[in-house]
Amino acid sequence: MDDLLVNSPKIIIITETWLTAMKNKTTADIKEYGFNPYHKIRKHREKEIGGGVGTLVKADIKCTQVPSKSYHSFECSVTKVPLLKNKYMLIIVVYRLQFVPMGEFFDEFTDMLDAFTIMYEDFVIAGDINIHLETNETSSTRFNNLLEVYNLKQHVDGPTHIKGHTIDIVISPNKPLYITDVSIRQIEPHHHFLIDFVINVSALSTATKVITFRDKKNVDS
Secondary structure (H helix, E strand, O other), X not given: OOOOOOOOOOEEEEEOOXXXXXXXXXXXXXHHOOEEEEEEOOOOOOOOOOOOEEEEEEOOOOOEEEOOOOOOOEEEEEEEEEEOOOEEEEEEEEEEOOOOOHXXXXXXXXXXXXXXXXXXXXXXXXXXXXXXXXXXXXXXXXXXXXXXXXXXXXXXXXXXXOOOOOOEEEEEEOOOOOEXXXXXXXXXXOOEOEEEEEEOOOEOOOOOOOOOOOOHHHOOO
């Protein structure tokens, strides 16, 4: 968490949380840092570790977790963040499972885009899709063409993995200055790099009111 908090983020997006329960010591520790976790626990996997996606949001921003379909080719967690003027933004976290055929992923990812991007004006899709986006491979070209059809923009430009591949995404509506200040930095000893970015929207936070009072019942007259 200390590495993640270098730039004092309001929202942290995580793939491969490895969480197997909604409440445990890890989620308790997250709350100690002032964040609320909104996550979907990992699917049943052949491996004992891996999987799970979620979003950590500062406790003063009251979010809700949005139900989504259970996809076979990727894990998905959707969190609704309140904005000013009675608007909302979706944070959609995805993690593509490598053992599922690519064609199935594109069918299901398109279905997910239809379900959320048409309904909401503000949203960010982020996560690990395990596609080498820096190449001209068929899967990369097909993914970029799909984003163009939905008028979406992929903001990550550069390696996001120690093997030199761009496999992590930050996607938003293709609007000027919607996502800015994108930077990629490596944190030892992790294989994936950390992506920092700014979403230029105004989240609605809940102010904390402190009230001081006397307990009259315990006053010795």
